[in-house]
Amino acid sequence: MSADSSAGNVSVPLRNLLNSIECIRDRVRDGESNESGGAFNLPNFWDTLNQAAKAVSQEATKLSLAFSKAPVPSQQDAEELSESALKSVLTLSTVYYWLPKSQGLTLRRQIRDATVEVLGGVMQLLETILSSPLQTLSQEQLTSTGGVWAACDQFLHLPHDNKAAVLAALSTQIGVVKDAIEEIEQALSEARDPFHDVLHDEDEDEDPEGGEAAWTEKDRRVIGPCQGLMKASAACVRKLTSAIKAHGDVGTPHNVAQLDGLTDIVREISPGVDDLALCLYPPMDYCGVENHVSKLAALLKKVLEIVRSSHVCGESELTWIQFLDGAVDHNQQKARDLIQEDS
Numbered sequence: 001m002s003a004d005s006s007a008g009n010v011s012v013p014l015r016n017l018l019n020s021i022e023c024i025r026d027r028v029r030d031g032e033s034n035e036s037g038g039a040f041n042l043p044n045f046w047d048t049l050n051q052a053a054k055a056v057s058q059e060a061t062k063l064s065l066a067f068s069k070a071p072v073p074s075q076q077d078a079e080e081l082s083e084s085a086l087k088s089v090l091t092l093s094t095v096y097y098w099l100p101k102s103q104g105l106t107l108r109r110q111i112r113d114a115t116v117e118v119l120g121g122v123m124q125l126l127e128t129i130l131s132s133p134l135q136t137l138s139q140e141q142l143t144s145t146g147g148v149w150a151a152c153d154q155f156l157h158l159p160h161d162n163k164a165a166v167l168a169a170l171s172t173q174i175g176v177v178k179d180a181i182e183e184i185e186q187a188l189s190e191a192r193d194p195f196h197d198v199l200h201d202e203d204e205d206e207d208p209e210g211g212e213a214a215w216t217e218k219d220r221r222v223i224g225p226c227q228g229l230m231k232a233s234a235a236c237v238r239k240l241t242s243a244i245k246a247h248g249d250v251g252t253p254h255n256v257a258q259l260d261g262l263t264d265i266v267r268e269i270s271p272g273v274d275d276l277a278l279c280l281y282p283p284m285d286y287c288g289v290e291n292h293v294s295k296l297a298a299l300l301k302k303v304l305e306i307v308r309s310s311h312v313c314g315e316s317e318l319t320w321i322q323f324l325d326g327a328v329d330h331n332q333q334k335a336r337d338l339i340q341e342d343s
Contacts, residue, residue, distance in 0.1 A: 009075040009078075010072055010073060010074075010075055010078045011130055012075070012078075013075070013078045013079040013081075013082040013083075014078065014082060014126055014129060014130055015130065016082065017082040017085060017086055017126060018123055018126040018127065018130070020086055020089075021086070021089055021119055021122055021123050021126070022123060024089055024090065024093050024119060025116055025119035025120060025123065027093070028093050028096060028112060028115050028116055028119065029112070029116050031097070032101075040098075040099075040100055040102070040103065042103065042160070042161065045095070045098055045099060046160055048095050048098075049092075049095045049096070049111070049155060050155050050156060052088070052091045052092040052095045053092060053118065053152040053153075053155040054152065055088040055091065055092070056085075056088045056089060056092050056118055056122065056148070056152055057148060057149050057152035057153075058088075059081075059084055059085040059088045059089075060085070060121075060122055060125055060145060060148040060149070060152075061145065061149075062081060062084070062085075063081055063085055063125065063126070063129065064125060064129070064137075064141060064144075064145040066078075066081055067129045067141075068137035068141065069137065085122070089119060089122065092115060092118065092119075093115060093119070096111055096112065096115045099111060102253045102256065103161070103162060103250075103256065104161070104162025104165060104166075104250065104256045104259065104260055105162075105260045106162055106165040106166050106169055106259065106260050106263045107159060107161060107162040107164075107165040109165075110158055110159060110165050110168070110169075111158060114151070114154055114155060114158060117151045117154075118148065118151040118152055120151075121144070121147045121148040121150075121151040122148055124144045124147060124148075125141070125144040125145055125147070125148055128140045128141045128144045129141060161250050162250045162256050162259055162260070163244065163248040163249070163250050163259060166244060166248065166259045166260070166262065166263045167241060167244060167245065167248075169263050169266075169267070170237055170240065170241045170244070170263065170266060171241070173237050173266055173267065173269060173270050174234065174237050174238060174241065176270040176273075176274075177230070177233050177234045177237060177269060177270050177273050178234055180230065180270070180273045180274050180277045181227070181230050181231060181234060181273075181277075183277065184223070184227060184230070184277050184280060185227075187281070188215075188220070188223065213282040213283055214282055215282050215284070216282075216284075218338070218341070218342070219280075219282060219284045221338050222280075222284070222286070222289060222335060222338045222339055223280055224334075224338075225293075225330075225331040225332070225334040225335040225338065226276060226280055226289065226293060226331070226335055228327065228330075228331035228334075229276070229293060229296055229297060229300075229328065229331040229332065229335070230273050230276065230277065230296075232300060232324055232327045232328055232331065233269050233272070233273050233296065233300060235320075235324060236269070236300055236303060236304065236324055237266055237269060239317070239320045239321075239324070240262065240266065240303075240307055240312070243307065243312040243313065243314070243317050244259065244262070244312050246312075246314070247311065247312040247313075247314055247317075248311075248312055249311060255311050258310045258311055258312075259312075261306065261310075262303075262306060262307065262310060262312070265299075265302065265303050265306055266303060268299055269296075269299060269300070269303065272292070272295060272296040272299050273296065275292050275295070275296075276289070276292040276293060276296050279292050286339045289335070289339060290335065290336060290339050293331075293332055293335045293336070294332065297328050297329075297331070297332040300324070300328045301325060301328055304321050304324060304325050304328075307321060308321050
């Protein structure tokens with residue numbers, strides 16, 4: 001049998017494996033859990049899930065090594081390697097499906113994303129092996145193998161219950177809102193349009209006199225309460241994070257669902273802050289600014305109301321909720337007054 005013929009026969013089980021994993025990945029990404037009425041053992045779930053991820057990592061290593069040196073595996077060996085790898089992938093996806101929604105949608109979402117990342121990593125490795133000479137270990141193959149290892153290792157660091165998963169999600173939101181606030185502050189200190197070099201040619205004039213777009217004095221006054229609203233957004237997420245750390249409970253389905261609801265509504269804050277920040281750059285459209293201010297203010301008041309009626313709200317939380325509620329009203333009204341001034 002010629003080398004080309006052998007390589008062709010060996011590639012068949014690899015391509016079949018690739019197609020099977022793609023189908024599994026798509027089902028995991030879009031599928032639902034198998035909700036059961038019996039008791040669910042979360043520690044046992046994590047032990048089994050970590051073992052399943054470790055098994056996928058080991059199978060990926062076997063595949064990578066088998067096709068990195070001579071002799072090329074026989075078709076039978078390639079089929080056995082593929083079957084073993086497929087079994088490990090199926091096990092990982094099956095264990096993910098064990099996790100019922102009652103354990104928390106935020107937790108399920110993070111485990112689902114990690115599972116999809118592993119499956120995508122194995123697919124990338126298979127594509128690399130299929131597109132490379134079968135008796136060499138390319139840099140791309142090394143990188144793809146390392147990618148599977150990293151994706152599998154992250155299961156050891158995932159949040160283990162819905163409270164931890166919610167706190168991880170809120171931490172990300174705090175970072176995004178903080179970045180938006182800092183970008184505006186930096187742009188103001190530079191006193192120029194930060195996107196000028198990206199959006200315009202060097203020889204293109206911004207105005208008839210050839211100067212760059214700049215904030216007017218009125219623009220800067222309007223930006224003040226907008227920044228106040230953005231800072232209130234950051235404070236809201238930070239304070240909610242502290243409240244969940246102190247009072248968050250995953251002992252009942254009701255409380256688990258409340259944590260998910262808080263996470264979902266808070267996820268809307270960072271896009272709202274980004275939209276407001278973007279419309280503040282010159283030349284400023286006051287109608288657009290007022291619209292985004294109103295949207296963000298309404299969202300923050302809705303968040304505060306949901307927090308107030310949730311189980312994470314104690315006596316100490318009522319104080320900052322009332323304060324932030326007033327700060328939102330104050331900054332919204334101040335922005336509106338400044339925008340309508342002299343108009």
